[in-house]
Amino acid sequence: MRTSIATVCLSGTLTEKLHACAEAGFDGVELFEPDLLASPTSPEEVGALARRLGLSLDLYQPFRDAEGVTEPELAAVLHRARAKFRLMQRLGVDTVLVCSNVGTATVDDDAVSADQLRRLGDEAQAHGVRIAFEALAWGRYVDDYRRAWRIVERADHPAVGVCLDSFHILSRGHDPAEIAQIPAEKIFFLQLADAPALTMDVLSWSRHHRLFPGEGSFDLAAFLAHVLDAGYTGPVSLEVFNDTFRQTDVQRTARQAKRSLTWLEDQVARRPLRSRRPDGPSRLPDVGQPVAFDFVEVKAEDAGEVDEVLRMLGFTFRGHHRSKPVRLWTQGAARVLCNEHLAREWAPTLAAIGMEVPDPEASVRRARLLGAPSVFRRTRAGEQDLVAFRAPEGTEIFFAEPSLAEPTWVPEFDGGEEPGGAPALTIDHVNLAHPWQTFEESVLFHTSVLALRSQGTQEVAAPTGLVRSRVMRSDDGAVRLALNVAPVLDRGLPQHVAFRSPDVVAAARAARARGLHPLPIPANYYDDLAARFDLPAAVLDEMRELGVLYDRDESGGEFRHFYTRTVGAVFFELVQRDGGYDGYGAAGAPVRLAAQHLASAGR
Ligand SMILES: O=C(O)c1ccc(O)c(O)c1
Numbered sequence: 001m002r003t004s005i006a007t008v009c010l011s012g013t014l015t016e017k018l019h020a021c022a023e024a025g026f027d028g029v030e031l032f033e034p035d036l037l038a039s040p041t042s043p044e045e046v047g048a049l050a051r052r053l054g055l056s057l058d059l060y061q062p063f064r065d066a067e068g069v070t071e072p073e074l075a076a077v078l079h080r081a082r083a084k085f086r087l088m089q090r091l092g093v094d095t096v097l098v099c100s101n102v103g104t105a106t107v108d109d110d111a112v113s114a115d116q117l118r119r120l121g122d123e124a125q126a127h128g129v130r131i132a133f134e135a136l137a138w139g140r141y142v143d144d145y146r147r148a149w150r151i152v153e154r155a156d157h158p159a160v161g162v163c164l165d166s167f168h169i170l171s172r173g174h175d176p177a178e179i180a181q182i183p184a185e186k187i188f189f190l191q192l193a194d195a196p197a198l199t200m201d202v203l204s205w206s207r208h209h210r211l212f213p214g215e216g217s218f219d220l221a222a223f224l225a226h227v228l229d230a231g232y233t234g235p236v237s238l239e240v241f242n243d244t245f246r247q248t249d250v251q252r253t254a255r256q257a258k259r260s261l262t263w264l265e266d267q268v269a270r271r272p273l274r275s276r277r278p279d280g281p282s283r284l285p286d287v288g289q290p291v292a293f294d295f296v297e298v299k300a301e302d303a304g305e306v307d308e309v310l311r312m313l314g315f316t317f318r319g320h321h322r323s324k325p326v327r328l329w330t331q332g333a334a335r336v337l338c339n340e341h342l343a344r345e346w347a348p349t350l351a352a353i354g355m356e357v358p359d360p361e362a363s364v365r366r367a368r369l370l371g372a373p374s375v376f377r378r379t380r381a382g383e384q385d386l387v388a389f390r391a392p393e394g395t396e397i398f399f400a401e402p403s404l405a406e407p408t409w410v411p412e413f414d415g416g417e418e419p420g421g422a423p424a425l426t427i428d429h430v431n432l433a434h435p436w437q438t439f440e441e442s443v444l445f446h447t448s449v450l451a452l453r454s455q456g457t458q459e460v461a462a463p464t465g466l467v468r469s470r471v472m473r474s475d476d477g478a479v480r481l482a483l484n485v486a487p488v489l490d491r492g493l494p495q496h497v498a499f500r501s502p503d504v505v506a507a508a509r510a511a512r513a514r515g516l517h518p519l520p521i522p523a524n525y526y527d528d529l530a531a532r533f534d535l536p537a538a539v540l541d542e543m544r545e546l547g548v549l550y551d552r553d554e555s556g557g558e559f560r561h562f563y564t565r566t567v568g569a570v571f572f573e574l575v576q577r578d579g580g581y582d583g584y585g586a587a588g589a590p591v592r593l594a595a596q597h598l599a600s601a602g603r
């Protein structure tokens, strides 16, 4: 599959964009006209640079307001078009995107638009170029790809075809199945963009909120399958207008973009396509979803306070690593490493997550093919080989084989105590805090590299602003990552690890007896619980005393949980799920954020 990307997706100057696209491994680019107009580089030099970088210039875009106009206006359109066609010759681009008229159309008639595109096609042909006609979702009259195709069919000109853009089609809820009826040689270009499900005017949605495939909620694998079923063999190009990507690091965004196409190609290759061509979409290694958490690792110059909190939660100290300044704490299958080796921060941060996956080697190969950055960790003879990849917000992700008993790396730790005592825990979920700029990249990373599935985005009110939250999980719920975005002016949210316990109230009481001060929860919260649920007074009193929060779902499933105080940039939660409760206690989240805000301010 040939890959391409519109320069409008990226930040920087035109030459910076071209370099980044080439480095990320794209085959070509769509040249967005404003990028050229603002560039000091001549069209000939832009073309030469692209070729030197191994990029083809696949499309020049956009040419606006061309059809549905009056005759005198068409003369001006043709004059403008001739200048652009000459420019394309200087650049070495052979296809121009003509989008449906938004500004100057006064004639709502397929016959007129077809005639005008035909005359434009004659001019294009004379210059050795061709026209790809695209229905913008907000076109004055032509706002549906099926109408654009009818007009192109009627124009019946070898230099006039259609450009399909997933955003314009899927944002309007138009059925993409009819694409498969368009003759392949008439689909001159394909643009892909994902988008979040939003209810807003489609122009603003398109210009600010488009996303790379895998980051939003469009079914782009199904969409692309229709286009491939039509027989299209041209470039698959990304056209993503997005406020974040326009200002984030150009190389990083280009790599993210490429990863989205690699993932999509795999998704579409798994579908029953009508024709299988040798140059068709190729698959990534099969990996399956993670089956369990292996461990979490906290790093700090001094992790002593974390040791203390884990001990109070009932964890057993299992000893020191034989060659590294790392300590292991376990409670059942919940394993926490405290690492004091070369920490970036003095205070504890969540540094790594280990995942048990069906086939670690396949997961590593898949991560590499998706361009996930790998992390180096020193190991000695006889120690488990460690391969890790860095998730966008910085957490290192390790892959390990599923283990029935304790994993084989546990004996690398000695000098600790025998496990046992407190009831066994598992890691229920890990909450990763993000700066605003890496959220979408993270959704794509966990979707593509870990094969997790994303749930809808929620917003939670904190004293410092709204926290955006999205859960990525395995289908069976064994592995769940909550991705949170701090409000823009916030100093950053702490990360947290939630352990699942069979009895949170007993665990809270035992932790209290070992000296734990849980995060204090205000009495107002419990008054509200009493109003919302028919909980016995004694149960409510006990939860109030122990700082335990409560939630219940529609089918009677129950959730009990409590939080430790924050140490550095991490805290812990104990959760109990009963009756199939599958959420995270959303109603308690603003209470928790406010309590942490008060605690961090020392109030
Ligand atoms: O927002 C626009 O104007 C615009 C321009 C060109 C495109 O290909 C497109 O999808 C949108």
Ligand SMILES: [Mg+2]
Pocket (backbone or CB within 6 Å): 134, 165, 191, 239
């Ligand atoms: Mg487009």
